[in-house]
Amino acid sequence: MVTKSRNAILVSALRVSALCIVLAGFALAQGGGELRFCLHSEPKTFDPLKVEDDASVSIRYLTGGVLLRINRQTQALEPELAQSWKVSKDAKQITFKLRSGISFSDGTPFSAEDVVYTVRQLMDPALHSPTGDSFRSGPGIVETRIISPTDISITFPAPVAGLDRQFDQVAILSAHSPKKEMAVLGPFMVADYKPGATVLLVRNPNYWKTDAQGKKLPYLDSIRLDIQPNRDVEMLRFKRGEVDLINSLDSEYFDKLWQIAPQVVHDAGPSLDSEQMWFNQVEKSPLPAYKKTWFRSASFRRAISEAINRDDLSRVVFRGHAQPAVGPISPANKFWFNAKLSAAAAYSRDAALKALQGEGFQLQNGTLKDKDGNEVVFSIITNSGNKYRERMATMIQEDLGKIGIKVNVVTLDFPSLIERMTQTFEYEAVLLGLTNTGLDPNEQMNVWLSSSENHQWNPSEKTPETAWEAEIDKLMREQASSADARARKKAFDRVQEIVVDEVPFIYLVNRNALSAVAADVQGASPVILSPQTFWNADRLEVKGERLALK
Amino acid sequence: MPRHRQFASSALLQKIARHSLALVATVLLGGFLAAVLVRLAPGFEVDERQLDPRLNSESVHALVQARAAPHNIFSFYVRSLERAIHGDLGTSISLGQPVSSLLRERAPLTLRLVALGLILSWTSAMALGLSAAWLRTTAYDALTTVLSGTFLCIPAAVLALLSVLWNLPGALAIALIVFPQVHRYARNLLAKAYNLPHIITARAKGLSESRILFWHVVPVVAPQLLAVAGVSVNIAIGAAIPVEALCGLAGVGQLAWQAALARDLPLLMNVTILVTLVTLLANSSADVIGHVLRSQQA
Numbered sequence: 091m092v093t094k095s096r097n098a099i100l101v102s103a104l105r106v107s108a109l110c111i112v113l114a115g116f117a118l119a120q121g122g123g124e125l126r127f128c129l130h131s132e133p134k135t136f137d138p139l140k141v142e143d144d145a146s147v148s149i150r151y152l153t154g155g156v157l158l159r160i161n162r163q164t165q166a167l168e169p170e171l172a173q174s175w176k177v178s179k180d181a182k183q184i185t186f187k188l189r190s191g192i193s194f195s196d197g198t199p200f201s202a203e204d205v206v207y208t209v210r211q212l213m214d215p216a217l218h219s220p221t222g223d224s225f226r227s228g229p230g231i232v233e234t235r236i237i238s239p240t241d242i243s244i245t246f247p248a249p250v251a252g253l254d255r256q257f258d259q260v261a262i263l264s265a266h267s268p269k270k271e272m273a274v275l276g277p278f279m280v281a282d283y284k285p286g287a288t289v290l291l292v293r294n295p296n297y298w299k300t301d302a303q304g305k306k307l308p309y310l311d312s313i314r315l316d317i318q319p320n321r322d323v324e325m326l327r328f329k330r331g332e333v334d335l336i337n338s339l340d341s342e343y344f345d346k347l348w349q350i351a352p353q354v355v356h357d358a359g360p361s362l363d364s365e366q367m368w369f370n371q372v373e374k375s376p377l378p379a380y381k382k383t384w385f386r387s388a389s390f391r392r393a394i395s396e397a398i399n400r401d402d403l404s405r406v407v408f409r410g411h412a413q414p415a416v417g418p419i420s421p422a423n424k425f426w427f428n429a430k431l432s433a434a435a436a437y438s439r440d441a442a443l444k445a446l447q448g449e450g451f452q453l454q455n456g457t458l459k460d461k462d463g464n465e466v467v468f469s470i471i472t473n474s475g476n477k478y479r480e481r482m483a484t485m486i487q488e489d490l491g492k493i494g495i496k497v498n499v500v501t502l503d504f505p506s507l508i509e510r511m512t513q514t515f516e517y518e519a520v521l522l523g524l525t526n527t528g529l530d531p532n533e534q535m536n537v538w539l540s541s542s543e544n545h546q547w548n549p550s551e552k553t554p555e556t557a558w559e560a561e562i563d564k565l566m567r568e569q570a571s572s573a574d575a576r577a578r579k580k581a582f583d584r585v586q587e588i589v590v591d592e593v594p595f596i597y598l599v600n601r602n603a604l605s606a607v608a609a610d611v612q613g614a615s616p617v618i619l620s621p622q623t624f625w626n627a628d629r630l631e632v633k634g635e636r637l638a639l640k
Numbered sequence: 641m642p643r644h645r646q647f648a649s650s651a652l653l654q655k656i657a658r659h660s661l662a663l664v665a666t667v668l669l670g671g672f673l674a675a676v677l678v679r680l681a682p683g684f685e686v687d688e689r690q691l692d693p694r695l696n697s698e699s700v701h702a703l704v705q706a707r708a709a710p711h712n713i714f715s716f717y718v719r720s721l722e723r724a725i726h727g728d729l730g731t732s733i734s735l736g737q738p739v740s741s742l743l744r745e746r747a748p749l750t751l752r753l754v755a756l757g758l759i760l761s762w763t764s765a766m767a768l769g770l771s772a773a774w775l776r777t778t779a780y781d782a783l784t785t786v787l788s789g790t791f792l793c794i795p796a797a798v799l800a801l802l803s804v805l806w807n808l809p810g811a812l813a814i815a816l817i818v819f820p821q822v823h824r825y826a827r828n829l830l831a832k833a834y835n836l837p838h839i840i841t842a843r844a845k846g847l848s849e850s851r852i853l854f855w856h857v858v859p860v861v862a863p864q865l866l867a868v869a870g871v872s873v874n875i876a877i878g879a880a881i882p883v884e885a886l887c888g889l890a891g892v893g894q895l896a897w898q899a900a901l902a903r904d905l906p907l908l909m910n911v912t913i914l915v916t917l918v919t920l921l922a923n924s925s926a927d928v929i930g931h932v933l934r935s936q937q938a
Contacts, residue, residue, distance in 0.1 A: 134736050142689060218702045220694035285737075285745045286890025318888045319898075323804055330807070505683025505903050512690060524693075536693045543700045544693050 122293075122309030123632030125611065127335040127624070128318040128327070133289060136280060137271045138261035139212050140219050145317070147527075151621055152291055152313060154261025155275020157186055157205070158254055162617045162625035165424055165529060167255055171200065171262060171275060171298075181249035181573035184257075188240045193296040194264045194273040202242040206234040207265035209244055221259045224533065225250055227570060249571040251578060252530035259528075277308040277628035289315040299628060308628035309613075331636035334611045335623040339604035341411040341478075347606055351639045354606050356616040356623075360413045360422045361603040362526035365482065367470065367519055367596045369394075371548040373555070375515035380464045385518070389449050391593040397442035398489050404599050407481045411604055415597035417590045419582075422600065422618045423529050426579065428586040443493045458494030467496040468518040471510065474501035482598065483521050511546065520546075523601075527620055531569065531582045538566045538585065547594045558592045610634045655931055659924040667916050672717050674912035675905060679713045684903045707733070720909065729910045734902035739910045742895060747914075750884070750891035754876045757814025761872065765819050769826035773834045774849060784827070792820035796879050800886040810887045817879040818872050825868045829861045836860065863930040870926030874919045 129145040138150040157172040169175070172186040192200040212222045213232045225232070230247025237243060250256065267273035272280060277299070278291035291313040299307040316333065318324050325343050327333045339347075339355070347355045369385035370377060377385075384390045400414035419427045443453065450461030458466040470486065472479040480501060487497040502510070510517045526533065536542040540551040540559045554560035562585050569581035589595065603618040612631045616623045624630065678684060687703045689695065695703075720730060729739035768784045775781075791799075796817045803813040833839065839856050884893035892911060899907040 132735055142692065215698070218695070218699040220692050220699075223696045223699050224694050226696055284890075285742070286894065317890065320804075320886060320888045323886075323888045326804060326807075503683070503901065504688060505681075505686055505901075507683070508686040508688060508690065509683040512686060527694075534693050536696065541697075543697060544691065544695075 122311055122630070123610075124312045124314055125310050125335070125624070125627070125630060125632050126314045126316065126333045127337075128324045128333055129289065129315045130319055130321070130324075132286060132317055133283075136283075138263070139208070139217065139221060139271075142220050145315075148315070148621055148624075149280070149289060149291070150261050151276075152278045152624070152627055153274045153276040153280060153294075155192075155200075156258060156261055157188075158257045160255060160258045160529070160619070162619040162621075163615065165619070167258070172257075175254055177253050177573060179573055181251060181253055181571065182247070183243055183245045184253050185237075185241065185243040188242065189298065190240050192275065192298045194267055194275055195279040195294045195296055196264075196267050196269050196273045197296065198264050198267040198273055200262070200264075200275060201239055202236045203265045204262050205242050205244075206236060208260065208263045209234050211263060212260060224256050224259070225253075227251070249573065251532045251570040251572065253573075255528075255530055278310075278313055281312070286317055288317065291315065297628070301629070309631045310627070313627070328606060328608070329639045331608065331638045334608040334632060334636075335614075336606040337620070337622045337624075339606050341409045341602075341604060344411060344604045344606075345409055347639070351609070354609060354639070356605045356607065357411060358603040358605070358616050358618045358622065360420050360600040361618045362420045362422055362529070362600075363523060364415050364418075364420060364526075364600050365412075365479070365521070365523045365598045366415070367486070367521045367598060368547045368594060369468075369519050370515060370517050371594070372515045373548075375517075377518065378464075380460060380462060381468065381518065384460065384466070384468075387449065388592050389445055391596065393442040393445040393449075393493075394490065394495075395593050395596045396436070396438055396445065397493050397495075398486055398596065398598065399437040400598055401437065402489075403482055403485055407478055407485065408599065408601060411602040412599040413602070415600050417586045417597055418534070418595065419531070419586060420526070420600040422603075423526075425575075426529060426531055426582060428583040430583070431586060431590055439489075439492050446493070453494045456494055457496070465496065466494065467498070469498040469500050470519045470521050471500045471502055471507060471517050472521040473504050473507050475503075479521055479523070486521070512543065512549065521598075529619075531566075531578075531585070535566060535570060538562050556592075558588050562588055608636070610636055652928070652931060652935070656928060659928065663917070663920045663924060666920055667913055668721075670916040671721075671909055671913040672714075675717050675720075675909045676713055678900075678903055678905045678908050679716075681903055684905070716905075717909075720906070724910075730906035732899070732904055732907040734898065734904040734907070739907050742907065743892065743910065743914060746890060746892045746895050749889060750877075750880050750893055753811050753814055753883070753889065753891060754873070754880055756809075756811035757818060757876050757879070758872060760811065760815035761818035761822055761876075762869075764815070765823035765826050768823055769830045770853070772827055773830040776834075781827075784823070788820040788823040788827075790820075791816050792824075797882045797886060800883040803883070804887050810883050810889050813883045813887070814876050814879045817883075818875050821875055822868060822872050826861075826865065829864055830857065833857045833860045859933075863933050866926045866930040866933070870923035873922035877915055877919055 129148060131143060131145045133145040133149055134143050135141060135146050136149065138154045141147055141150050156170050158175060159168050159170045160166070161168050171189055171192065173189050174187045176185045177183070186205065188202060188205070194200060209232060211217070212219075213225065214222070225246065227246065227250045228248025232247065233245040235243045235245070246253070262275055263271055264273045274294060277294055277297045279294045280289060281292040282288070282290040293308050293311055297307060301307055318327070321340060324333065324336060328336055344355050344357070369391060371382075371386050373382070375382070404410065404412040404414055413421070416431050417428065421427050446458065451466065452459050460466060470483050472483050480499070483499040487499055490497050507520070511520060536544040537546065539545060540548070540554040540563050543549050545551065548555065551559070554563055565581045565585050569578040572578050603616070603622055605616040605623045607614040607616060607623055610632050612633055613626065613629045614623055615626065617625055619625065685704070685707045687707050690700050690703055723730065727740065729743070731737065732739055732742055735742065768788070772781045772784050799813045799816050803810060834857065839852060842852050842856055880891060880893035881896055883889070884891045885897040892914065895907065896911045896915070898904070899911060
């Protein structure tokens with residue numbers, strides 16, 4: 091977070107220098123034009139190590155220089171500021187060979203000292219950032235060693251799974267620049283920030299990359315990021331030709347745009363994100379004992395899963411722009427998805443009812459009752475204002491009504507929902523989504539470990555309460571301490587199988603990665619990974635007149 | 641100084657003192673009530689970031705601790721006031737920036753929106769009210785009344801959405817929200833004033849309309865219109881919240897909306913105090929000026 095004094099100085103300094111930078115930018119203009127799109131919230135920080143919100147992540151992606159970058163199209167790891175790298179067999183140490191002759195945006199030379207400085211800042215225990223926490227696999231100190239001005243090794247106290255891929259999120263800071271985090275190595279740099287309104291990025295004149303013809307990148311002269319929380323306004327502005335890109339496009343808007351200008355919309359297929367539902371299995375929750383018994387029964391959960399028609403959810407709620415979900419990993423995650431898992435739980439009302447009857451449930455006059463005669467009634471809570479979740483909940487209500495289960499749908503604002511999920515446990519079932527930003531299953535570690543706060547169906551278990559949770563704990567720890575990709579894959583494949591079998595989460599759909607790119611933007615190739623439309627921002631150009639769509 | 645003037649100025653001073661006292665008490669109470677309501681709102685002690693699966697237990701605990709800070713809301717409020725006296729309004733929980741700088745950055749836009757909205761609404765309301773009083777045509781009067789009634793029936797959020805849809809300035813949405821309220825009172829007051837015997841006589845004697853308006857009508861209706869002016873400021877400020885939130889305008893209204901959604905106690909408390917202060921100042925000023933005008937007329 092930007093501190094009080096630093097923030098004031100930062101904003102003033104940005105404003106004072108904005109004109110100079112913009113004028114300098116004009117002098118150095120490549121003729122690639124200005125790209126415009128919306129951030130959906132205020133960026134909370136420009137410090138790349140403290141980034142946690144989406145707006146700041148976008149700015150970090152556009153301005154930060156990283157040692158290694160995951161190619162958003164091929165999902166392969168590619169060298170950036172490091173020209174080569176090597177991970178030790180025990181997954182504790184990584185050695186980089188850095189490129190030479192590179193400078194930060196303010197002209198400060200880039201060296202191994204900057205990497206050391208960045209890693210030390212990142213691993214400060216007081217930082218509490220998601221990026222830093224991803225590297226923290228065990229207690230102890232991280233050691234950095236400069237072997238030569240261009241060679242450096244970093245040793246972690248415990249094995250870090252997917253160590254090299256995690257450097258995709260680490261933007262290198264300058265150890266010596268007086269501009270601190272505002273001196274960057276990425277294709278763009280922050281030139282102006284009007285709180286609540288816009289962030290202006292201009293091309294970094296010292297960016298090190300060139301294209302195949304030797305022309306300096308980026309092509310674009312600037313990027314204007316309008317802070318616009320309202321997605322409807324964003325859509326209107328896109329239609330008016332005022333913004334060029336929309337990420338995570340709404341499926342309704344996708345269809346509307348497709349009708350008037352099919353060339354501007356892109357459906358890249360299933361994304362990494364999933365929509366899921368789960369039951370409250372917390373022993374200390376204030377639910378009646380008989381309900382806890384239902385929710386803690388894998389057979390009950392499996393039957394509910396079987397009674398939900400995922401094809402209808404995809405077709406009706408998402409207008410076909412979603413795929414029935416198979417398990418915790420989307421098929422879009424090419425390496426980690428367990429291809430042995432059969433298609434999504436087949437919808438079968440009869441099979442679901444039969445399974446429930448096998449557990450002692452009885453259908454009497456259209457109402458399902460358990461063996462003690464309790465009517466099967468529960469409520470699903472979801473966040474208000476999310477029309478897709480509200481519609482999904484209504485369709486689930488209809489599906490379960492067909493087997494005699496009465497479902498009440500309750501929408502709550504997000505803070506109230508989180509309070510019930512994490513503190514009071516006053517809920518029966520939740521319908522929410524999981525946004526996966528990374529490909530590696532280690533990013534979900536805190537969801538699967540039974541001791542974790544984010545083990546949502548039953549958080550912070552002192553010891554695993556079931557055998558299958560104990561097995562997941564063991565497998566997740568095993569894969570996290572191994573550098574062998576095949577062994578890790580084998581362990582996580584098994585985790586996926588257990589999850590599909592025990593159904594702690596009822597995975598519903600994987601939404602498609604929908605986006606819109608204006609016709610005047612050249613070089614765009616939207617992908618499923620974030621940031622969908624501007625992953626290759628240094629090679630985008632805006633040419634021609636901005637036209638309104640009619 | 642003549643005795644009646646001495647009496648008038650002392651009454652005025654008493655009125656100003658009463659208003660100042662009420663203003664301070666209301667602002668303090670308003671701020672406290674806002675703080676209590678936010679503190680008691682469900683979800684106050686949680687942070688959306690807790691759900692980030694990349695955060696480890698220590699980081700989640702740090703987030704929980706940061707949110708759980710003010711257990712005693714009264715002592716929190718007193719401490720906040722003490723800090724506010726020294727110019728420190730605290731730090732926004734959701735935006736991570738000093739509240740004072742957030743308000744400083746956003747207030748000019750809201751003030752501009754509200755001022756423009758008020759000018760537009762008052763100009764149109766007075767123009768329609770005066771023309772109806774001058775023309776005295778039933779059809780025209782009905783037309784203007786229907787027009788203002790229509791805007792009165794449309795919710796503020798719908799007007800804001802229409803302004804987004806048709807790419808109209810946010811100030812116009814505020815003007816359309818305030819207009820029917822002002823028009824109703826202005827029309828009635830003006831119609832009543834133009835029916836006063838001395839004004840009918842003046843018109844019969846052929847006095848110019850501008851002379852009748854400024855010499856005979858304005859002095860009669862000014863004190864009541866001033867009271868409406870105070871209320872219209874309240875309406876305009878209230879309208880700024882949905883208009884800014886829906887139109888994506890970065891003013892204090894949008895900030896208040898975001899603060900409410902994020903249970904941002906320091907921000908919401910200060911925004912409430914600021915809004916209460918501005919609305920009470922507007923109402924009190926209108927009342928005091930009205931009092932002066934009435935005294936002069938007497």
